[in-house]
Amino acid sequence: MKQDPRFPNLFILNHPLIQHKLSHMRDKRTSTRTFRDLLREITLLMGYEITRDLPLTTESIETPLVTYDAPVIAGKKLAVVPVLRAGIGMSDGLLELIPSARVGHIGVYRNDQHQPVEYLVRLPDLQDRTMILCDPMVATGNSAVYAVDVLKKRGVTAENIIFVALVAAPEGVQVFHDAHPDVKLYVASLDSHLDSHAYIVPGLGDAGDRIFGTK
Numbered sequence: 001m002k003q004d005p006r007f008p009n010l011f012i013l014n015h016p017l018i019q020h021k022l023s024h025m026r027d028k029r030t031s032t033r034t035f036r037d038l039l040r041e042i043t044l045l046m047g048y049e050i051t052r053d054l055p056l057t058t059e060s061i062e063t064p065l066v067t068y069d070a071p072v073i074a075g076k077k078l079a080v081v082p083v084l085r086a087g088i089g090m091s092d093g094l095l096e097l098i099p100s101a102r103v104g105h106i107g108v109y110r111n112d113q114h115q116p117v118e119y120l121v122r123l124p125d126l127q128d129r130t131m132i133l134c135d136p137m138v139a140t141g142n143s144a145v146y147a148v149d150v151l152k153k154r155g156v157t158a159e160n161i162i163f164v165a166l167v168a169a170p171e172g173v174q175v176f177h178d179a180h181p182d183v184k185l186y187v188a189s190l191d192s193h194l195d196s197h198a199y200i201v202p203g204l205g206d207a208g209d210r211i212f213g214t215k
């Protein structure tokens with residue numbers, strides 16, 4: 001895991017397997033099916049890292065040899081919240097790791113000024129729940145900031161929010177950091193910059209289109 005001195009709340013998961021798979025995703029020749037599979041695989045690897053601090057408790061079990069106080073995850077309530085629509089490509093992998101997690105949805109699209117416009121918010125009971133927001137791309141950062149605002153406005157505290165993305169642009173991370181310095185942002189790569197159409201460079205194109213095979 002790498003950090004960038006400019007953004008103390010940013011964590012870059014630069015594991016070789018994640019980087020290798022991400023390079024295949026960036027390649028424009030990669031098919032929709034492979035792109036989706038790779039995103040799921042990377043999300044599993046990222047999920048392993050972001051759940052590292054989940055509290056453990058013990059449960060008494062009988063092994064074939066002895067009675068043993070075995071470590072198990074304490075009953076922490078979790079929810080996975082994809083930012084629609086591309087976030088769906090990451091929530092599947094996260095739910096494989098945490099099958100009992102609740103699922104929320106935040107639907108936002110970018111208007112012509114690249115500002116987020118909300119069209120759907122459906123969330124589970126938020127009381128004492130850790131919310132894992134996911135969206136593959138943090139480009140301008142506006143949708144990511146908006147999604148965190150949605151949770152904070154409903155009373156979720158910063159320490160109970162984690163944002164997971166695949167690729168981020170420094171411009172977007174700056175916007176996110178300015179708005180929510182108290183929320184951890186995990187990414188697989190901090191790319192170079194945004195182009196004039198707010199696409200991440202080198203990036204991987206439109207994540208939603210590549211996940212769903214749309215244009």
Ligand code: URA
Pocket residue numbers: 086137139198199200201203204205206207208
């Ligand atoms: N959203 C994407 O899917 N790709 C980008 O490069 C920027 C925003």
